[in-house]
Amino acid sequence: AGLHTLEAGVSVCRACPRLVRWREDVAHAKRASFAGEPYWGRPIPGFGAEHPAILVVGLAPAANGANRTGRIFTGDRSGDWLFASLHRVGLANQATSVHAADGLELPETRLVAAVRCAPPLNKPTPQERDTCAPWLDREVALVADTVRVVVALGSFGWDAALRTYRRAGYGVPVPKPRFGHGAEAFLAAPGGAAGDGVTLLGCYHPSQQNTFTGRLTETMLDEVLGRAAALARM
Template sequence: MPDAAPPALPDSPDYPLAARTAPTLAALDAHLVECRACPRLVAWREEVARERRAAFRDEHYWGRPVPGFGDPAARVVVVGLAPAAHGANRTGRMFTGDRSGDFLFAAMHRTGFANQATSVAADDGLELRDIRVTAPVRCAPPANKPTPEERRRCAPYLARELELVGSGVRVAVALGGIGWQALLTTLAEQGWDVPRPRPRFAHGAEVTLARRSDDGTTAGPGATLTVLGCFHVSQQNTFTGRLTPDMLDDVLRRARELADA
């Protein structure tokens, strides 16, 4: 018999595909943080980590792909876009260390999903309850704009994370249009009955999906999932009032209501 093909190296375009077999969230994270499959993103995240922003010149930047964060048995998953260059790319924890995260975690605290309202560092004591935050792209992209190819290449990480969190997930909150499209694409590939044409993103959009078994019937526990749309917590939205604290709180409260139903 021919020898098995050697595993892809971290800088290979095929490296993320091996994430599909990660047996645990810890194993998935260990694989993820070694990934160097997207040369443009690797160059940018590492340049930012070397140059550093003046306010953080004395800090050591993470400068690597960023794992998801939160309750491993969450019933609600929040899907953003990608780590911020001087936020999660600096701290190593999703939405931590920038104003977008401040806005998001303050809302989670007000709605009972977080034990505190601030997120300044990976060891600051923040704990999430019944909720998890993740993203379809795990490296900080230049101008916050990953390319379609970079989003496609990174997709196995989101897919496997959703599988490992498991059938207890009842609600997925998509922050922004890219998160919405990436999430629906992943769910369709995993056997969820995503309508065609796909529902359009809007703040407050709500779509309930069913997962079907091979015989076409609804497939038991965890067979429904509601996707909620929410404007992204970027400063472009929060500073202009396009997304207010009350608007975000309403989405998170709706997520809790659906998870409890």
């Protein structure tokens, strides 16, 4: 039961016709540089610790990244940045994530996507976002006992995390906390003792759009993930 049942369930989901078509079309056509490789072409489950202290919420799988390798953030440029940083701050056993059987371990951290199928232009519609939200809700519920810190990659991940935790009964500050790199918000657990809850951290998404332009540097990424590690161990 639990996370494994969830993984099995999500990996055969076909609830969004446009995304099903796109993930399968890309898997069929293949990028020239991966022409000889199999493509996963399905929804991407969460990956990492089963009892995580840190939950990282991304946007959606990359068409030729996770949609190819079957593991979140694996085999694309965003993942190159993310895993190198997780390794530098002591949250990953290796700095690279190339394919799904490369031995990568995240002992304290779990990675999830707010939308689990690769969308055209990396842009899910609001309807697709809402259709996929129950998968995130279920995953968050399954790891709620141990998660202390949630790192949201980009404003899409930030808003998805706030909506999911609000649905789960957590206290979300009013007015709604604004996304920014290094932004922090405390979400109090429902019926919990004082200090019980999760800290939400905002982090620019390590997409090429941000890393190529210098909007996000390695140091900036390390600062937020290092802060997450420190909070998780407090």
